[in-house]
Amino acid sequence: MGDLEIRPAVPDDVPAIVAMLADDPLGAQRESPDDLAPYLTALDRVSRDPNQHLVVAVREDRVVGTLQLTIIAGLSRKGMTRSIIEGVRVHADERGSGLGTRFIEWAVEQSRREGCQLVQLTSDATRTDAHRFYERLGFTASHVGFKLPL
């Protein structure tokens, strides 16, 4: 396979990003690939926030993955800055290629460059394969993640 590039997402990437978000047991019910307008609005907002990094992985001019990294300053733990990883998706053709690992390693390195001392993420309790994947990369399943839809 050709070289992999990880770079900030641009509007032209949105159809491929939304297709990956929707190609997922949980995402299939949540996304609207036929109406990209809300995604383009969200990308514009994310792109103007210096603490947000919405990136795509590109191989041979094809978008094959997406990930969102948010940098959050805070007071707890001696004024520690942390990062949060959300919305990790890898194209079905790329599973097993090591892209997931490359992607999380990128997020960890970017977090270090921005002075973070903690990287965190939550994963739906049903995604047991993902849990093993994060544990292999050194993450600890130390917390319970709560959600409240509004």
Place this chain on the structure above:
Amino acid sequence: MGDLEIRPAVPDDVPAIVAMLADDPLGAQRESPDDLAPYLTALDRVSRDPNQHLVVAVREDRVVGTLQLTIIAGLSRKGMTRSIIEGVRVHADERGSGLGTRFIEWAVEQSRREGCQLVQLTSDATRTDAHRFYERLGFTASHVGFKLPL
């Protein structure tokens, strides 16, 4: 008890905030109440970010609680904006006063005002009392929270 006010934290609040962060079974090992400089630096950074709300609860001119709310735009779930609650602390004298509930209700209302459709938080797996508290407020423990210290 007198009226409760919830307002953005200012530098003069930092000693009281740090005292609450440290007065906690987990926080006791993580904080440095004798050196406030890193906390003041962090508050300055947080205060300049329009997507961050670090607030205190004040009763009779005394800081009795602190909470951090972060607004995060994103592409998943049709370009949904979510919020994340971190660093919730209530002064020991105020436990059982309903302040915790008022605080989370404030965060939920602020999230609605900013167009969020999801509020999320993680809680250390050992804080079982906190888990019951969040479930009573309507949160679902649907996720596993992973952390990687750098």
